[in-house]
Amino acid sequence: MLKGKRIILGVSGGIAAYKMTNVASMLYKLGADVHVIMTKNACEFITPKTFEVLTKNKVYIDTFDENPDDPVNVPHITLGQTADCFLIAPATANIIGKLAHGIADDMLTTTVLPARCPMLICPSMNGYMLDNAVVQENIEILRKRGYKIIESEYGNLACGYEGKGKLPKEEVLVEHILNAIQYEHDMEGRKVMVSAGPTEEPLDPVRIITNHSSGKMGFALARTAARRGADVTLVTGPVNLETPLGVKRVDIVTAEDMYQNITSRADDMDIIIMSAAVADYTPETVADNKIKKSDGGMSIPLKRTKDILKTLGENKKEGQFICGFSMETENMLENSEAKLIKKNADMICANNLKVEGAGYKVDTNIITIIKKAADGEKAIIRELPLMSKDEAAYEILSEIISH
Numbered sequence: 001m002l003k004g005k006r007i008i009l010g011v012s013g014g015i016a017a018y019k020m021t022n023v024a025s026m027l028y029k030l031g032a033d034v035h036v037i038m039t040k041n042a043c044e045f046i047t048p049k050t051f052e053v054l055t056k057n058k059v060y061i062d063t064f065d066e067n068p069d070d071p072v073n074v075p076h077i078t079l080g081q082t083a084d085c086f087l088i089a090p091a092t093a094n095i096i097g098k099l100a101h102g103i104a105d106d107m108l109t110t111t112v113l114p115a116r117c118p119m120l121i122c123p124s125m126n127g128y129m130l131d132n133a134v135v136q137e138n139i140e141i142l143r144k145r146g147y148k149i150i151e152s153e154y155g156n157l158a159c160g161y162e163g164k165g166k167l168p169k170e171e172v173l174v175e176h177i178l179n180a181i182q183y184e185h186d187m188e189g190r191k192v193m194v195s196a197g198p199t200e201e202p203l204d205p206v207r208i209i210t211n212h213s214s215g216k217m218g219f220a221l222a223r224t225a226a227r228r229g230a231d232v233t234l235v236t237g238p239v240n241l242e243t244p245l246g247v248k249r250v251d252i253v254t255a256e257d258m259y260q261n262i263t264s265r266a267d268d269m270d271i272i273i274m275s276a277a278v279a280d281y282t283p284e285t286v287a288d289n290k291i292k293k294s295d296g297g298m299s300i301p302l303k304r305t306k307d308i309l310k311t312l313g314e315n316k317k318e319g320q321f322i323c324g325f326s327m328e329t330e331n332m333l334e335n336s337e338a339k340l341i342k343k344n345a346d347m348i349c350a351n352n353l354k355v356e357g358a359g360y361k362v363d364t365n366i367i368t369i370i371k372k373a374a375d376g377e378k379a380i381i382r383e384l385p386l387m388s389k390d391e392a393a394y395e396i397l398s399e400i401i402s403h
């Protein structure tokens with residue numbers, strides 16, 4: 001995910017400095033070239049050696065530290081200018097104050113000045129310190145200068161207080177870096193709505209009709225679109241997945257809920273991707289009380305739900321792109337082409353549930369992209385190989401924006 005990217009981690013002297021070892025390790029495992037710069041105070045909490053072992057790079061502390069492999073170049077200039085992303089976390093009140101006012105008196109602050117990459121900073125300290133007007137003003141100065149401020153969280157702080165000032169989880173910090181630099185922001189300015197997961201149709205207060213959808217494909221699409229800079233709304237059925245960073249999430253339960261939530265937002269969207277496994281049928285009535293069993297068999301009268309994709313296709317706005325999904329167990333191409341035409345979609349992503357590596361619970365997929373040709377009838381087909389759902393999401397989105 002981060003191959004070929006140079007990331008600088010600036011670690012200043014807060015107790016959360018120890019968490020940055022995990023961040024450094026996670027970034028290294030994602031393929032990044034990670035360089036850590038510590039302030040002298042950070043070394044009170046953790047030793048540079050730990051970072052050096054994890055990143056395989058020298059850790060700098062003093063502006064006059066030399067790189068033994070490159071004695072000619074000045075490290076703070078070389079590192080600053082070649083960085084793809086700079087994350088300062090934990091950022092103490094002191095480092096924030098220095099950066100806000102151009103003070104450059106150590107390796108970290110001198111490296112920030114020549115850097116022209118995305119700058120992320122996560123203030124982390126005691127809640128009263130964070131709340132101090134001068135700290136808030138300095139944070140505001142940095143925000144106005146284009147720094148991305150990663151908000152610290154509420155919780156039990158190391159100083160014994162409960163309040164705001166806690167460094168977010170390591171995964172969150174890594175996600176901020178991925179959102180900033182994993183992809184070119186080629187979807188900026190586009191409004192994208194993705195549906196994901198199953199729906200649940202109640203029979204009585206105890207039972208539901210649902211399906212095996214895990215939501216992974218829809219979440220991958222939402223996450224990837226957000227990482228490419230899009231403004232993303234994710235309408236999801238009940239799933240056990242974390243909301244991707246920067247994505248607006250709307251939780252729904254039934255097919256009717258999904259219909260209402262999607263159609264009411266549709267006019268505002270440039271791209272709509274229906275990857276949810278929406279129930280085609282729902283019980284005609286929902287019993288107020290638990291249905292009791294009897295000796296004989298039982299049948300449940302069902303009625304059709306509204307077809308959301310078809311409604312979107314019929315009411316498509318000028319310039320809007322509608323993409324559906326099609327999961328089949330036989331005749332995948334014919335059935336999916338028929339859906340493309342019948343529902344007036346611009347594209348269908350088809351997969352065959354019976355092929356290994358495709359389907360509900362797995363992290364991979366094998367997608368065939370079917371697009372309408374210029375004459376509106378004949379379909380263009382592109383088969384993607386087995387890939388992760390994140391990679392498939394990237395390909396699907398590229399296909400959409402190339403349209």
Ligand code: CTP
Binds near residue numbers: 323
């Ligand atoms: N879909 C929808 N509203 C529904 C049902 C499905 O918008 N009530 C969408 C799905 O999100 C998906 C596409 O329609 O994008 C799937 O098409 P559909 O005809 O429902 O597929 P199947 O149910 O698999 O088709 P069939 O019943 O013909 O097997």
